[in-house]
Each structure stands twice: as structure tokens, then as C-alpha cells.
Amino acid sequence: MEDKPVEMENQDSFLMEIVSDIIYSPVNLILVSLIALLAYKIFKGNRPTPPPPQQQLPKLRRDFTVEELKKYDGNQPDGRVLVAVNGNVFDVTRGKRFYGPGGPYAPFAGRDASRGLATFSVSAKDGDSYDDLSDLNTVEMDSIREWEAQFREKYDLVGRLLKPGEEPTNYSDEEEETGGSSGGDAKDKKDN
Numbered sequence: 001m002e003d004k005p006v007e008m009e010n011q012d013s014f015l016m017e018i019v020s021d022i023i024y025s026p027v028n029l030i031l032v033s034l035i036a037l038l039a040y041k042i043f044k045g046n047r048p049t050p051p052p053p054q055q056q057l058p059k060l061r062r063d064f065t066v067e068e069l070k071k072y073d074g075n076q077p078d079g080r081v082l083v084a085v086n087g088n089v090f091d092v093t094r095g096k097r098f099y100g101p102g103g104p105y106a107p108f109a110g111r112d113a114s115r116g117l118a119t120f121s122v123s124a125k126d127g128d129s130y131d132d133l134s135d136l137n138t139v140e141m142d143s144i145r146e147w148e149a150q151f152r153e154k155y156d157l158v159g160r161l162l163k164p165g166e167e168p169t170n171y172s173d174e175e176e177e178t179g180g181s182s183g184g185d186a187k188d189k190k191d192n
Helices: 003-024 026-045 093-099 114-119 138-154 171-177 185-191
Strands: 082-085 088-091 156-160
Touching: 003 026, 082 114, 082 138, 088 138, 114 138
Parallel strands: none
Antiparallel strands: 082 088, 088 156
């Protein structure tokens, strides 16, 4: 039983010796201060820096033909990037680092990405015509619907991708009827 107090005394004297070595030696004091400063910088440096403010583009609400959609690939002066998924066009400008020029999904910018998303292929489709996706199987169509739901959650719905000969929707009339709501509300109410 007497061994414990002796061990504690030895530990206390050992700690006191270390503290006195640090305090009374200028070199050790400088080294400890430097270590503390570096530790602070490391932990402070791990905090994420806020992204730079992006220019706010005006809301866009209209339908697009395949040819009109091509213009929104992020290379135009305003840098807007639009992507179509399952017949709906989304403004993905917020995700420009992914969909804009040089991004990993840049081939989808200004295009219908449905087939690529369904087949897990990040490449621009060969044709420049409307893709009706009729040759895709059930699993691929389910995948497209899942992608569409994710796009709806994350990005603004701009309008629809028009089939050849299809007339665009006049969204200004719908906005007046629904009290100026934005996003997919007008189209969603129409579809339900």
C-alpha cells in the first residue's frame, strides 16, 4: 500500500522537473511556443473557407429545343450551365465546377444527359437530335428517374426539353395564375 504514494511522488517530481526545464530554459520555451503556434495553424487551417460569392444570374423559365440548349454549356459570357434530364431542363450553374468547362461532367453541359446518366457514361451523345430514350430498359429508366429527383432537389427547374414540333409553354401566364411562384410549381400543378 505504501508503494502507491511513492510512485505518485516520483511522477509528480518527474512532471515538475519537465515543467521547470521548459520554463527556465529559453530554447525550450521557444520550442514549446513554436509547437503551440504550429498546432494552432494546423487546426485553424482545416476549417473550410467560404466559397467566393457567385454572380447572381436572373431566373430563367422557358422551354428549350435541343439546338437552343447547346448554347448553355458554360462557355458563354454569363457562364450559365443547363442540363436536361428526363425531359426537364435544370440550371446547374451552382455546380459549375462539375458541369462547366473542364469539369468531370462537362460533356453533359448544354445537352440532354439522360442517356449518359442511365448508362453511366460521361460522354456527349453522338447525335444532335432529340433522344426519346425509347430503347432504354426498365432499370435504366428507373436510374434516370432517380437522377431527375436528385436534380430537382439540388437545382432550379428551368423548363422542358421540347420534342421536335412541340410548342413551348408560356410560363409568364402560369406565373401570374400561381402568384409568381418559381421553380417547377406551375408545371407540377399542371401535371397533377
